[in-house]
Amino acid sequence: MKTTQIGFIGTGVMGRSMAGHLLKAGYPLHVHNRTKSRAEGLLRQGAQWHDSPGSVAAVCDVVFTIVGFPDDVEQVYLGDKGIIANSQFGAILVDMTTSSPLLAKRIYEQAYRPGVSTLDAPVSGGDVGARDARLSIMVGGDQPAFEAVLPLFRLMGTNVVYQGPAGSGQHTKMANQIAIASCMLGVSEALAYATRAGLDPETVMQSIGNGAAASWTLSNLGPRMIKGDFAPGFYVKHFIKDMRIALESARAMGLDTPGLAQAEALYQKLAALGGGDDGTQALYQLYR
Amino acid sequence: MKTTQIGFIGTGVMGRSMAGHLLKAGYPLHVHNRTKSRAEGLLRQGAQWHDSPGSVAAVCDVVFTIVGFPDDVEQVYLGDKGIIANSQFGAILVDMTTSSPLLAKRIYEQAYRPGVSTLDAPVSGGDVGARDARLSIMVGGDQPAFEAVLPLFRLMGTNVVYQGPAGSGQHTKMANQIAIASCMLGVSEALAYATRAGLDPETVMQSIGNGAAASWTLSNLGPRMIKGDFAPGFYVKHFIKDMRIALESARAMGLDTPGLAQAEALYQKLAALGGGDDGTQALYQLYR
Numbered sequence: 001m002k003t004t005q006i007g008f009i010g011t012g013v014m015g016r017s018m019a020g021h022l023l024k025a026g027y028p029l030h031v032h033n034r035t036k037s038r039a040e041g042l043l044r045q046g047a048q049w050h051d052s053p054g055s056v057a058a059v060c061d062v063v064f065t066i067v068g069f070p071d072d073v074e075q076v077y078l079g080d081k082g083i084i085a086n087s088q089f090g091a092i093l094v095d096m097t098t099s100s101p102l103l104a105k106r107i108y109e110q111a112y113r114p115g116v117s118t119l120d121a122p123v124s125g126g127d128v129g130a131r132d133a134r135l136s137i138m139v140g141g142d143q144p145a146f147e148a149v150l151p152l153f154r155l156m157g158t159n160v161v162y163q164g165p166a167g168s169g170q171h172t173k174m175a176n177q178i179a180i181a182s183c184m185l186g187v188s189e190a191l192a193y194a195t196r197a198g199l200d201p202e203t204v205m206q207s208i209g210n211g212a213a214a215s216w217t218l219s220n221l222g223p224r225m226i227k228g229d230f231a232p233g234f235y236v237k238h239f240i241k242d243m244r245i246a247l248e249s250a251r252a253m254g255l256d257t258p259g260l261a262q263a264e265a266l267y268q269k270l271a272a273l274g275g276g277d278d279g280t281q282a283l284y285q286l287y288r
Numbered sequence: 289m290k291t292t293q294i295g296f297i298g299t300g301v302m303g304r305s306m307a308g309h310l311l312k313a314g315y316p317l318h319v320h321n322r323t324k325s326r327a328e329g330l331l332r333q334g335a336q337w338h339d340s341p342g343s344v345a346a347v348c349d350v351v352f353t354i355v356g357f358p359d360d361v362e363q364v365y366l367g368d369k370g371i372i373a374n375s376q377f378g379a380i381l382v383d384m385t386t387s388s389p390l391l392a393k394r395i396y397e398q399a400y401r402p403g404v405s406t407l408d409a410p411v412s413g414g415d416v417g418a419r420d421a422r423l424s425i426m427v428g429g430d431q432p433a434f435e436a437v438l439p440l441f442r443l444m445g446t447n448v449v450y451q452g453p454a455g456s457g458q459h460t461k462m463a464n465q466i467a468i469a470s471c472m473l474g475v476s477e478a479l480a481y482a483t484r485a486g487l488d489p490e491t492v493m494q495s496i497g498n499g500a501a502a503s504w505t506l507s508n509l510g511p512r513m514i515k516g517d518f519a520p521g522f523y524v525k526h527f528i529k530d531m532r533i534a535l536e537s538a539r540a541m542g543l544d545t546p547g548l549a550q551a552e553a554l555y556q557k558l559a560a561l562g563g564g565d566d567g568t569q570a571l572y573q574l575y576r
Binding site (some may be wrong): 256 | 308352412413415424426448450451452453455456459460462464466467468471472475476477478480481483486487491494496498499500501502504505506507522537540541544545547548550551575
């Protein structure tokens with residue numbers, strides 16, 4: 001049986017770790033990235049460079065992509081030198097970018113005619129989760145394609161869940177970001193309130209950190225807010241991108257999400273003040 | 289040495305469990321409640337009934353109160369037949385109602401002249417926490433008074449933290465409620481979005497329940513939202529009370545809390561639709 005050829009397009013902080021796990025497992029890996037220098041670590045480990053997404057797709061059975069914005073996804077998949085136009089019959093294309101559910105459906109439909117399957121499979125867990133192969137991977141698309149790619153997903157993540165037809169992975173990630181968005185406001189406001197009231201926020205955490213107010217955000221980002229550590233775990237500018245996609249998608253479904261709208265407006269304000277490259281916990285600065 | 293006489297005013301769902309722990313530990317207990325019938329369980333166990341808060345205070349070394357609204361607290365403490373006017377010199381009065389930090393300071397100041405100490409010590413953990421003596425107790429007031437009452441607090445809670453001068457317990461509880469308020473929006477919107485997008489919300493929970501979107505609200509109230517179980521763990525009407533106190537207190541400190549304001553407005557809407565006696569997870573209904 002012919003060895004599965006794997007493509008990986010997008011070798012930024014997330015992609016290079018994820019692709020590295022595939023390479024270490026022994027798969028021949030074909031890579032492309034807008035900035036070639038960021039693929040060099042993988043090339044040294046034996047990955048083969050290609051000058052375009054289409055050139056990767058032409059020789060691969062499975063192609064993973066994790067790029068920046070929905071516009072990048074659209075170009076990589078649907079452009080002239082893009083993946084779909086150059087894919088082999090029977091190939092499976094997996095977009096792991098956090099992107100638009102509507103775009104994921106469009107890509108799925110356009111790939112169908114040339115006999116190509118697509119999956120939308122955004123992740124959570126950040127750079128640490130990518131490095132440690134402990135990502136949560138939320139997958140939409142046809143179930144047989146999911147089953148075929150599952151062994152590869154398991155090289156990158158510990159929580160791999162099939163969520164439903166094309167777009168369902170992105171919708172799940174949007175639900176994740178919607179839950180986080182308002183929670184970030186709650187934690188910021190709670191700690192700002194505590195500080196303004198003259199309390200010691202670390203002592204307050206002892207009282208409220210493990211009860212009904214408990215959250216990942218409070219436990220993990222609360223202490224950074226208190227310390228004034230706004231270094232990026234997850235960039236404000238990327239969170240804004242995600243919230244905009246979620247808002248657009250919610251509107252398209254006729255769902256009003258005032259908490260999300262409020263959060264997006266506040267993060268916009270933060271970005272306008274120069275905080276786009278800070279971590280999401282920098283929202284706290286708006287309250288000081 | 290004379291046995292410590294303990295008073296307990298307010299024997300509702302929370303108070304009767306908390307008072308019961310003191311009684312079981314062997315302390316003589318003097319009780320009063322607006323509705324006498326709700327104290328009968330404690331009376332059968334040996335507590336002594338009094339017709340007014342002042343009558344309780346007149347014979348007690350330590351008096352606990354847990355009543356409904358700040359107006360009730362004010363009347364119980366500062367009214368003619370109230371606790372302060374009738375307390376013994378050296379008594380310690382402990383309000384465990386979730387109430388106004390400003391009122392807590394006022395009570396502290398008015399008690400000071402007759403030689404009485406006060407503590408504000410609101411709790412979290414709900415009726416189950418009260419029953420199992422596993423409450424989180426957040427305490428403000430003078431530290432010596434806190435140290436004196438600590439053995440009694442430990443009969444009612446597992447997480448007892450001194451937060452600072454008078455009002456600090458209430459401020460801490462407000463921080464707790466502020467964190468919860470926006471989180472509740474996030475969880476409601478995330479699950480409403482998921483459902484509207486055609487996903488199975490329980491499968492979505494598998495993807496998002498343990499990562500950066502994780503929260504007590506998502507894990508504990510999310511499943512009830514999905515099932516349409518809006519039975520009260522914590523009443524909407526009481527949550528509105530708490531959010532109003534927090535908003536008032538934040539405004540008094542010049543702190544803008546848009547997430548909290550939004551949450552309070554939505555819960556008001558829910559109450560106006562008849563949801564005041566539902567549990568807080570009923571917010572989800574606004575999104576369906």
